[in-house]
Amino acid sequence: MITLASDFGTPYPAAMKGVVLQRTDARLVDVAHDFPRQDVRTAAFWLREVLPYFPPATHLVVVDPGVGTDRAAVVVRAGDHALVGPDNGVLLPAARRLAAPDADRLETYVIDERAVGPVEPTGPDPAADASARRPTQSNTFHGRDVFAPAAAAVHETDTDALGSLEWLESTAMDVDLELPAPTVEEQRAAGEVLVVDGFGNAITNVPGSYLDGRERVLVNGDLVPVGETFAAVPVGERLATVGSHGYVELDVNRGRGDEAFGLEPGDGVVLESAAEPAD
Amino acid sequence: MITLASDFGTPYPAAMKGVVLQRTDARLVDVAHDFPRQDVRTAAFWLREVLPYFPPATHLVVVDPGVGTDRAAVVVRAGDHALVGPDNGVLLPAARRLAAPDADRLETYVIDERAVGPVEPTGPDPAADASARRPTQSNTFHGRDVFAPAAAAVHETDTDALGSLEWLESTAMDVDLELPAPTVEEQRAAGEVLVVDGFGNAITNVPGSYLDGRERVLVNGDLVPVGETFAAVPVGERLATVGSHGYVELDVNRGRGDEAFGLEPGDGVVLESAAEPAD
Amino acid sequence: MITLASDFGTPYPAAMKGVVLQRTDARLVDVAHDFPRQDVRTAAFWLREVLPYFPPATHLVVVDPGVGTDRAAVVVRAGDHALVGPDNGVLLPAARRLAAPDADRLETYVIDERAVGPVEPTGPDPAADASARRPTQSNTFHGRDVFAPAAAAVHETDTDALGSLEWLESTAMDVDLELPAPTVEEQRAAGEVLVVDGFGNAITNVPGSYLDGRERVLVNGDLVPVGETFAAVPVGERLATVGSHGYVELDVNRGRGDEAFGLEPGDGVVLESAAEPAD
Structure with a gap:
């Protein structure tokens, strides 16, 4: 093959x-x-x-x-x-x-x-x-x-x-390539957008485990719900989820996450704990 | 396979x-x-x-x-x-x-x-x-x-x-899906655009047999020639034809029917007899 | 197959x-x-x-x-x-x-x-x-x-x-089709753009041999370097090269040649010797 x-x-x-x-x-x-x-x-x-x-x-x-x-x-x-x-x-x-x-x-x-x-x-x-x-x-x-x-x-x-x-x-290979690694702490993860897929999902390099046990998260300062599926939020709304590759993904249910979050490949993404729901 | x-x-x-x-x-x-x-x-x-x-x-x-x-x-x-x-x-x-x-x-x-x-x-x-x-x-x-x-x-x-x-x-299936059915009478057929293909052909749900024996037809009030092939009309002109799936299709010879007819999927389409050529 | x-x-x-x-x-x-x-x-x-x-x-x-x-x-x-x-x-x-x-x-x-x-x-x-x-x-x-x-x-x-x-x-075939032939002389070749590929490379009908031994060439009056590879010029700059099909191709390193040269399929292309570098 x-x-x-x-x-x-x-x-x-x-x-x-x-x-x-x-x-x-x-x-x-x-x-x-x-x-x-x-x-x-x-x-x-x-x-x-x-x-x-x-x-x-x-x-x-x-x-x-x-x-x-x-x-x-x-x-x-x-x-x-x-x-x-x-x-x-x-x-x-x-x-x-x-x-x-x-x-x-x-x-x-x-x-x-x-x-x-x-x-x-x-x-x-x-x-x-x-x-x-x-x-x-x-x-x-x-x-x-x-x-x-x-x-x-x-x-x-x-x-x-x-x-x-x-x-x-x-x-030996002349040219190495490592995809950039994020900094992950318990309350805060700083990474970047690796790629945007054809659906507009912004795929970051932050491991999905950062979202474990969280119901919402601050994404570059904006409060966003965490969902297991796109359909966890109403159509057109933003969410953070764990994509099929295991990374935190910034999405819109039936829409484009890259546009809604204003993110392109290479852009920095800071995720922070949101202890209390904002208003 | x-x-x-x-x-x-x-x-x-x-x-x-x-x-x-x-x-x-x-x-x-x-x-x-x-x-x-x-x-x-x-x-x-x-x-x-x-x-x-x-x-x-x-x-x-x-x-x-x-x-x-x-x-x-x-x-x-x-x-x-x-x-x-x-x-x-x-x-x-x-x-x-x-x-x-x-x-x-x-x-x-x-x-x-x-x-x-x-x-x-x-x-x-x-x-x-x-x-x-x-x-x-x-x-x-x-x-x-x-x-x-x-x-x-x-x-x-x-x-x-x-x-x-x-x-x-x-x-048993939970969710049924029937494509919408048209109302077809001898002089008048009321249906809708099911899909637009990549050529811009607007494919309706009206059976092609509605066009049998007609040389022209009113499409949402506009008089349009009926052709067996795209090339039946000059380049850039509109026609109604029977598409390869058997439905009435609204096309433009070497152009986009959806744009020329102003139609999108889901839009209603009324076909009516045009007994006499309009001017 | x-x-x-x-x-x-x-x-x-x-x-x-x-x-x-x-x-x-x-x-x-x-x-x-x-x-x-x-x-x-x-x-x-x-x-x-x-x-x-x-x-x-x-x-x-x-x-x-x-x-x-x-x-x-x-x-x-x-x-x-x-x-x-x-x-x-x-x-x-x-x-x-x-x-x-x-x-x-x-x-x-x-x-x-x-x-x-x-x-x-x-x-x-x-x-x-x-x-x-x-x-x-x-x-x-x-x-x-x-x-x-x-x-x-x-x-x-x-x-x-x-x-x-x-x-x-x-x-016997009814319809013949010959791709247009260029006029190639030692100092001057007059042809046209046959196609533009998905990268934006403008592929002409002038045989690549016209570029043999040349370091630069006039393309419709503009002086352009001749390169063996896209990378022969800085990123974003124009060049003339011999494409994989053997024809002179008008390219931009990591950009679109068709836009940079203002050329579409069918447009005429005149290549002329550039004995001395222009300013």
Whole structure:
């Protein structure tokens, strides 16, 4: 099984799929191709939350603002899973979770970009003329020309034998990425909005356990009810709840929490105890 | 085969797919994940129109504004098909059509939400801390935690043997949903816009047969040509036609009918005979 | 393998998939369903760029502003691939590339629309009443009623034996479509914007070789750096590069080239040598 995730929209992911299916008959599953453009942190968050629900698989991830630069293309073995993508941190939060509890099940290999292909489409290149020799790989679409053939080959290889692939070399990741950690005390938690989902729910990095036993909470100074479900408050009203990823989420029942709270990804969120109901 | 339909956007459906694929190797087919948010009626309409084109399958449907409340999670056996989703009416129009002509091929089972899982992602929960015990099921994402494992199990079970699944109990649906019926007379039909599709076509609930033999029709008082195809009128002009679902549709050739007619879902539509061409 | 491409959005493609899966267990791969509405040229461009990356397959293409008129429905055999769609030119640029180098591997067959089906959904038609007889095929959704059953049958047939299908008759295409060609001289290239992708990159029809050896270029009179990668210029700045399809592309690093250059599909683009850096 190969999952695919990118910020490509359409139809670029289809070209990746064609390349993969030239090489393997793996099942393909889309994670998302509408991640915010070139937003490595948001993609890293979602991959960490979603990929652990899959059975062992190869995960092809292309959110790659540095495509064509000297950032490495890598394969990460994470437990029984493998991740293929750019060395810009996007793979790491998911890989660390998938590899746990054995840190030695997290291994990184750099891809020799000139050796993994080449990708050969059918028919003549419409953009070519007699005087031109195009490179065998584009500088702007490594998803198709590097990562897709790599993912197909990784899928065909046992995760314990990745070191035997001649176009892979064991390495260490250049770029780390840790999602920001909150400060949580008994009465007060200071964190930030990690992402806003498509419903407008503002997902913070404060563990949901902060809300345990609370019926209301101050959110950046505003008193807000705590609910177990969206429907705990009337339609259109705000609440704090524990989202499906386990974090405190700032929502509106059948509305957009980001707009009602005035919050965007990266904005600070301070949660404080509200001992007595305000008026 | 398992089809998936929701109002989730991305990447939430991928988490459902991962859970399903942990349990079965069924073929997965997306119906849509961009149904209007929490709009049960629109989803019910589309499912009734689209699911009958599939071979016997399990249909996983999550448009669920009451997630986490006491609304039941159900499995509906409808002829050779099975539907899995919330008991809020969204499944019923499709189920009734799929079960016909034998009403006794429509059976409903309530899901024991605590017994169908549990869903266990790989790796430690990043949002958990030592002092917290999270529930095994979220309150806000039953698509992943309840409906997906249920759909996988239903797929693995013969539709005649659903009663043997120990986490299912035969029941009756709590919530019915009938799409509104029009009043159709020979000269006049009064109905409403059921949905607007992505092209802007305003799909009414008036049967297409009302247009039989007519070359023009009054739509809320405006004279409009009747055409068999969009191209029956010049680009940019309005027409009434019979859509692919068999209902009268109010369209613009290469434009948006909803805007040109000033109609939204739920708006009333009166069609009247236009015996003589107006000027 | 059957690929699917359309301008349908959702959920219409799911109905096509259901029809196909009633008839075959082919793997289905989406190319895109958000092509610009009824924009034959843009779809033709993308299909020519993407389909050659697939292994031999049947490609179901429905961008069909003339649906229901007398435009023909066709199957094109193009080398080891087959394309199914309307005779409006949308298939031709891809077909010519897939068939090369043997022109005799490009064959066209017209579909007998009354013979290829019929498509029979499960259950009674909700829009039908006793007095009405609906046609077995809609006039507005040939993707479901004509092209999908045709694609399923083509998939099940050897490409060398398409002539044996009784609902296919050998023909010639009615409508040709050539993407516009640029005028390229050593110092000056005059072309146009073919399409704008989802990132806002303005993709021209000028071969990338025009940029060989240049460090800057005049784009409609404005001096712009030439870069091998988006990251060759600071974030937010314009550049000309060679895109993954081999053409000159007008981009902004982490921004939208179409907006920064003021260009839309069809707009003229003149590239000229810039011997000395301007001020």
